[in-house]
Every structure is written in C-alpha cells, then in structure tokens.
Amino acid sequence: MPNNRQTPTDHERYEETIEKYIQVIAKNMNLYGMTTSVGRLYGILYFSDEPMTLDDMRDELEMSKTSMSTGVRALSDMKMVETTFKRGIRKDLYRSEEDWYKSFTSLFGNRWRHHTETNIEETNETITELIKIRERNSDQTLQAKIDRDLERLRYAKGYYEWLMTFIQVVESGEIFDYIPKNSAETKYEDN
Incomplete structure (x- = not known):
C-alpha cells in the first residue's frame, strides 16, 4: 500500500541536500574575500523562508552573536543582505538579497575598484620617482634601465585604466547589455 506521507528519510535527505548546497555557497565566498562562515550565513539566509534575527542565525549556525553581527554587517556592506521589518517584532530582521546579479556587480565593483585605484596610485608614484631619479642621474646604464621600467609601468597603468x-x-549594469542575465522567469524553476 503506497504511503503518501513524507518519510523522515525524505526530510533528512532534503536537509542534507540543502546543507550541501549551502557549503558550495560558503566555499564560493572565498572567491570574493569572504570567510566560509560568512558564506554559510548567507546560505542560511538565502534558503530561509522568513527573515531571521541575529538570535535565529546564531541558533542555526552555533556561532556567537558578535560573529553573527560582524558577518551580517559584511554581507550588508556588499548588498547581499538587507534589513527588513515585521509588525510586532522589535529585533532587527535580515533577509538575503536574492538578485545574485545585483550582489555580484556590487561586490565585484567594491572589491576591484579599491584594489585597482590603489594600484593606479602606486604606479603613478613609482613613475614619478623613477623620472626624478633619471633626471638627476647621468649614468646611461641606469637611465636605460629606468626607461625600460617606465615603459613597463606605463603599460601597467594602461591596463589598470582599462580595468x-x-x-x-x-557597476553600471552595462555588462548585461553584452552578457544578458538569464531569464528571471526561470529564477526558481527546476533545471
């Protein structure tokens, strides 16, 4: 006789399957300079049907409230988590940003912009210093070496400007004119 009820085994298999995917999300966060614990936090929020408080997250992940708060702040800064409100609940509630395209463009832009701007500054300072050394030195061997290095640095600067x-x-979203997003209609459909 067929049993139409969900068996505990199916429930356990469901939990294991989701947990396995949350681990994938956590590992991928390393690509963006985030710890796996912050990645797990995002994964828990992503698969939660309801917004969660810091206490809810702490209970789910068995982490300290301070760690939860730090992780939520980092995710919020990257626009991957947002605060939400629910009538009758005084504590802050958080939910994941489910638009991964938006999260990626924000995260990519913030991370890469900072590093690239720093690289441009360092390149400019190095060029300026080498020009000063070249101008006050009459050693032709050193001048030739500086000239070669200045070419390399100008190439690097061109690359950073392109970047x-x-x-x-x-950041502007123009990237989607060249590489379109997959259809939003299939956001939660089985593939």
Whole structure:
C-alpha cells in the first residue's frame, strides 16, 4: 500500500541536500574575500523562508552573536543582505538579497575598484620617482634601465585604466547589455 506521507528519510535527505548546497555557497565566498562562515550565513539566509534575527542565525549556525553581527554587517556592506521589518517584532530582521546579479556587480565593483585605484596610485608614484631619479642621474646604464621600467609601468597603468572602465561597466549594469542575465522567469524553476 503506497504511503503518501513524507518519510523522515525524505526530510533528512532534503536537509542534507540543502546543507550541501549551502557549503558550495560558503566555499564560493572565498572567491570574493569572504570567510566560509560568512558564506554559510548567507546560505542560511538565502534558503530561509522568513527573515531571521541575529538570535535565529546564531541558533542555526552555533556561532556567537558578535560573529553573527560582524558577518551580517559584511554581507550588508556588499548588498547581499538587507534589513527588513515585521509588525510586532522589535529585533532587527535580515533577509538575503536574492538578485545574485545585483550582489555580484556590487561586490565585484567594491572589491576591484579599491584594489585597482590603489594600484593606479602606486604606479603613478613609482613613475614619478623613477623620472626624478633619471633626471638627476647621468649614468646611461641606469637611465636605460629606468626607461625600460617606465615603459613597463606605463603599460601597467594602461591596463589598470582599462580595468577601471571594465569595473564601471559592471557597476553600471552595462555588462548585461553584452552578457544578458538569464531569464528571471526561470529564477526558481527546476533545471
């Protein structure tokens, strides 16, 4: 006789399957400079049907409230988590940003912009210093070496300027004109 009720085994298999995928999300966060615990936090929020408080997250992940708060702040700064409100609940509630395209463009832009701007500054400072050394030195061997290095640095600067343009294309959303998003209609459909 067929049993139409969900068996505990199916429930356990469901939990294991979701947990396995949350681990994938956690590992992928390393690509963006985030710890796996912050990645797990995002995964828990992503699969939660309801917004969660810091206490809910702490209970789910068995982490300290301070760690939860730090993780939520990092995710919030990257626009991957947002605060929400529910009538009758005084504690802050959090939910994941489910638009991964939006999260990626924000995260990519923030991370890469900072590093690229720093690289441009360092390149400019190095070029300026090498030009000063070259101008006050009459050693032709040293001058020739500086000239070669200045060429390399100008090439690097050109690359970083190109990278800044690319970052702007990502941040502005223009990237989707070149590489369209997959259809939003299939967001939660089985593949």
